[in-house]
Amino acid sequence: MAESFANVFLEILRELLVEETKFLLSVGGDVDKVEGDLRSMHALLIKADRDKRDSPTLKLYTSQLKDLAFKAENLLETYAVEVQSKREGWKSLKDKLQRYICIICECYSVHQVGNEARDIISTLADLTSKLESELGQECSSLMKQDDERNRLLRQTYAHEVEPHFVGMERDIELLVSMVKDVKRPRVVKIYGMGGLGKTTLARKVYNHRDLQSYARAWVCITQQFQPKPVFVNMLKQLCSSNVKIDGLDVDDLVRRIHGLLGGRECLIVIDDIWEDVHWEIIKNALPVDCNVILTTRSGNIANQQSEPHKLKFLTEDEGWALLQKVADFSPVDEDLKLFEHIGREIVSKCEGLPLSICVIGGILHQKEHTLLEWKKVNMNMESYLRHGEGVEEYRRVKQVLELSYDALPYYLKPCFLYLACFPEDHKIDTERLYLLWMAEGFISYQDKGPNETLKDVAQRYLTELAMRCMVQLHKSQVYSTLHKNFDSCGLHDLMHDLCSSKAEEEKFVKRIDASKYLCGIPSPRLALPPSVRNSISRLAINYDLEKSASSINGLEELNHLRSFMLLRKGSFLGSQIVLKENSINFEKSKCLRIFVVEGCEFEGGMLPSKVSELIHLRYLSLMLSNVRELPKSICSMTYLQILDLRVSPLIVLRLPNVIWKMKRLKHLFLSRRIELIGEEKLRLEGLEELETLESISSETTCIEDIPKLVSLQSVYVRVYDVESLSIVLSNKNSQLRETHLVVESCDLSSQKNREVLNEGLMSPSLVTMWFFKCNMSGNFPYYKQGMCQNLVYLGLFDCEGVVEVMGIGKYPMLQRLELRKVEMRGTLIFLSNSFPQLKKLYLSDMQDLKKWEVEERALSKLTFLSIDSCCNLKKLPDGLRLISTLQEIKIRSMSSEFMERVKEEDYAPFVKIMR
Incomplete structure (x- = not known):
């Protein structure tokens, strides 16, 4: 660090x-x-x-x-x-x-x-x-002894036998077949999180009966890689015992190994390799037709030269089987189900990681096999591991995972530790995470490519953490774009443990769970423990409360605070934490860089006056708070880069027209309901560094300023007139990547206005588009080649005019389509090969829809279908049966004839009837 x-x-x-x-x-x-x-x-x-x-x-x-x-x-x-x-x-x-x-x-x-x-x-x-x-x-002899001891503890050998082996049978057979198949790539990379069993799997393949005739060698790499000992070890395993190796330098060793393996069936296992440069050195000794198995925690190792095999976490059944083996549990039949229920709960808490299951199993093995003892372990797993009988076992887990942290390059360590701000099992919004990293200064300008932003670099950092199996990425549930494939990320519980302990050890960040420090009845307040009031630079408070907290006690005592985050983590949207004018002593924390207060209730609905004096502030977020008006002095925060004003949707936010003066602003998020103080529309001209603008309206914002924002990458805008629509869609800024457009109450029926729309649909930046209550008489759309080439989400709601689905079906990237109260003419036909990327389809209140046909190879990637209140539709199309990807069909308010037919169809198991 x-x-x-x-x-x-x-x-x-x-x-x-x-x-x-x-x-x-x-x-x-x-x-x-x-x-x-x-x-x-x-x-x-x-x-x-x-x-x-x-x-x-x-x-x-x-x-x-x-x-x-x-x-x-x-x-x-x-x-x-x-x-x-x-x-x-x-x-x-x-x-x-x-x-x-x-x-x-x-x-x-x-x-x-x-x-x-x-x-x-x-x-x-x-x-x-x-x-x-x-x-x-020079390292002292004691330090050298410690280093050698740690190296020996991490050393693996081919002859070791894993006494408790569960699962991976298919993995073993697959990898053995890959080694034997001369037509496949000769290098296979087994990678995954520490403790998943990579070495165990490699050892099973290495010792497989079908490979005993191969010339074989097993070498274990440490983070302090030294080529000569590795080559000496490899040569000794490949040669007879009387071969003289003393005096050979690295070049001699490489030539000897290469000569011995040439033309032979061989298998080399390189266990626990950490850096690509290590592989580049070792591969010089190996012929191109040599079979190699690498085990690593990084998916980037030998990326161009290997076939990856990523290990998965154990299923619940596999985990339960492993726990029984390690615990040496063989109950009589009548007790099996009682123990199984608790055992599966324990396995679930281990999240399928074999190492943690083995550790808990080892603790259970030492105990008497009674329900009481198993329940104690289940209820107090963390305490058993850290503070009680399982201390040594927990150290083993921690040592395994710490190797991954130690191997992180210097620029990723603060990014990883920052994840300690969020609670366990929390899906972390990636866009917010990128902004926090940037505001903290973790993202290097030197890593920017010629056409990249700092957010691009941040996304690359997160991807690298995922490739190193430190972070789990979650694919976007709504849609993905060229620049956004993942909308959230998270940590395995044990990795979160490591992250939190390291963050505390480094005094990097302190996270507080508000529910543990509530006191006072009937009006609860949050009282920070005395330990928090020591010198800390970053404080994150997570809350998920059934009742609002009337105040926070203890914040006023904090000195030199650099980041303060109040983060809502659950579903109790009605609960808030009250932040009073004097809750934080801003005089003691003048150098605050991040002030994120989500779902916070401010006295009188006003931002504390001292906030405007925080000239060092980079990130201010008032998301879902009750702030009703911003002071004009907000523009005095000269270094502000991120301003999030998406306050409670029930509130109309009154804004002074001064945001255009905040020259360093890069990301601006506005509430949909804003009112300008003293002026008619919000000015934006002059924000030359602005990259993200969300969400503005032609009723309250100078839309003509948008083309002047020379750094703009992403814009979310709602328009109510064709002139504004034309300005947004004709934006020629080459750096603009994503336009998210809502068109409401526009008359697009005339030839001139349809031409404006059709020309605008050629915009390569158009990613999502919704039409509400628009007059689109004359059919929508007139399809032209190249139209909507990057559109991923289209919605048409309560619009006049006939919708031409055949044209929409040609949009190459469309992933989500919603049609509600729109006119259809004749039979709805989805032609063969149409909608090649569509995953989710919603049809609602389509009164003209009587017959629907889906041809073969149409909707080839559809996973979800919703049909609601299409009262004249008699049956689902037969072509849906041919869609192998379909997972769920939701049906609501359909005719009894339609429902009877659905029950008879082959896809009935996918159907959910909504009331």
Whole structure:
């Protein structure tokens, strides 16, 4: 973790230096010196991370560096804001005369900044010297002994026998057949989360009876990879015992191994490989026709040269079978079901991870097999593992998972630890996670490609964490686009354990479950424990309450808070936490960067006045809060990048027309119900860094400003007139990736207006589109080649005019289609090969729909169908039987004749009758 602070600090300084150097005058040279010293520090800390010399002294230096980073960042930002505010707006003669007084003040400020910058330089130089000395020292003999002991504990051998083996029979047969099949790729990669059984599976294949005649070798790689011992070990296994190896260098060993394996049936297992560069070195010794099995926790290893085989978690049945074996459980028949119920609960809590099932099974093995003992273990699994009889077993689990954390590159460690802000079993919204990472400064500008944004880099970081089996990605349930395949992510419970413990150990973030600290009846309040009031920089409070909490006690005592997050985690949408004006002492936390308060109730519906003075703030979220009006001073938050104003949908949010002044704003989320104070429409022109704009309306926003937003990547807009529709759809900004469009109450019946729509449908950025109560007489749409090439979601609701489904069926990327109260003419026919990507189809209140036909190969990927109140439809089309992907059909308010026919059809098991 040490180097991540330096990395974040460098990113902050780089941004400030580019934008603010013109204000720093004579201080510029000193700031350049700070940046140069930081680069040296950064290189040293990366070396420390790579060599794993995480000594107590190094941790102390890290803490000092973090404090130094915060101090320098705040100094530069505060100065830049003060000078910039003084230099803006001098137009009159009086302003110009006052400018001379400002120059004197600026000179004093520059002098102050210069002195503080020189203090930082001196401290940084001293820290660099100490760190160089720490890293330059040779490891003591004790440290070497520890390293060797850890290496031996992680060493695996081919002859070891796994006493408790369950499942994987199909995996074994598949992998053996792949080794024997000369036409398949010769390198197979078994990968998955630590503790899934990769080594066990590889060992079963290695020792399989069909491969005994092969020339074989088993080598285990450690994170401190050394090529020569690996090649020596491999050669010894392939050669007779009297071969002389002493004195051979790496090149000689590579040539010997390559010569021995050439032209022979062979199998090499490389167990627990961590980096692609290790594979690049080892493969030089292996002929191209040599069978290789790699086990790894990273899907990126040998990515272009291997066939991946990702291990899955055990099913409940497999987990229960494994638990019985490890626990040595053989009850009499009459007791089996009683124990099985508890045993399956235990397995469910282990989430199918063999290692954790084995650990719990080992604890049960030591106990008397009684229902009481099993219930105790089931109720107190965490406590048994961490604090009681299972301490040593838990350490084994933790050691296995910690290897994955240790192997993370320096830029991913803070991103991973940040997931500790969220509770167990929580689906983390990926878009919000990216914004939080960016606001914290974890995403490197240096990693940006020529056509990428920081969000793209953040998405790449998350994908890499998933490829390393640290994070589980969840595919989008609604639709996916070119830039968004996953809408949420999560952690296995044991990985969440590791993440939380590491975050606490590093004093990285403190997470509080509000339900555990409620007190007071009948009006509960949240009282933070004294341990939280110690020095922390990030605080996340998760809440899921049946009743609202009247206040939070203890926040006012916190000092130097950098991030404060109040995150709703459950379904009790009516409950809120009241945040009073003085709940947080903003004077003590002037350097707050993140202020996220979801579902929060503010006194009087007003944002605390001191919030506008947080000039260092990057991220402000008032999602689902009760804020009714924003102060004009909101624009004084010069460094704000993300502003989320999606307040409670019951509230009309009154906005001052000042958002256009927030020049660094990159992501703006607005409530659908807004009212401008003093002006008619919201201005956006001038937001040259804005990338996300959601959601605006032509009734309240200057739509003509949208094409002027030169950095805009994604826009969600609701239009009520054809002129606004034309502006949105004709936006020629080449960087625009996604347009989400709602068209309401528009008259599109004239030839001119239909042409506007049809030309607009050629826009490559159009991703989702809904029409509500529109006049579309004259048929919709007139299909042209290239139309709606990236449209994934289309909805037509209460619209006049005939809908031409045959044209819609040609949209190549459409994944979700909703039709409600629209006119159909004749039989509804889904032609062969139409709707090639459609997964979800909704038909509702289609009074003209009498007959529906689905031809062969139409709707080839359909998984879900909903039919509601189509009272004249007599039966489902026979062609639905041919769709192998169909999983669910929901039916509501249909005729009795229709329902009788449905019950007779082959797909009846998929049907759900809704009341």
